[in-house]
Amino acid sequence: MADNRVVEGRMVTPGKLAELIEGEGIMDAEPIEDTDRECPECGGSVLSVGYMPSVTEFVTGYKCQDCDWSETDR
Template identity: 80%
Template structure:
């Protein structure tokens, strides 16, 4: 499990990656991991991060390392 990754040309922390997926600040985030699928838009590598957008929720966010595609899995 890596702490930081390059996403869209910028080095991001797990919390920053979660904020890119969520579109706003998050409470906490786990480490960034490789997702086992490619981006449906550009075919690039996808990474995942588990995070808490609020005190009562935990979701997994997926983000392409190459383009702006992202999604979350509640």
């Protein structure tokens, strides 16, 4: 399975996807996963990525593949 996915028409790595969700640089990211969720804004497919925005925090972020909607489990 490829680590990179197409999001909003661009190929992104797990780290780049996490940065899109977080809005800034992150320390480390796990592989991108598919979810069974639909985007609440456009109905597109939602991806998830686990990442560390800092040494002491682990966050799961969710991002639509088709629009700019995202959220985290904070």
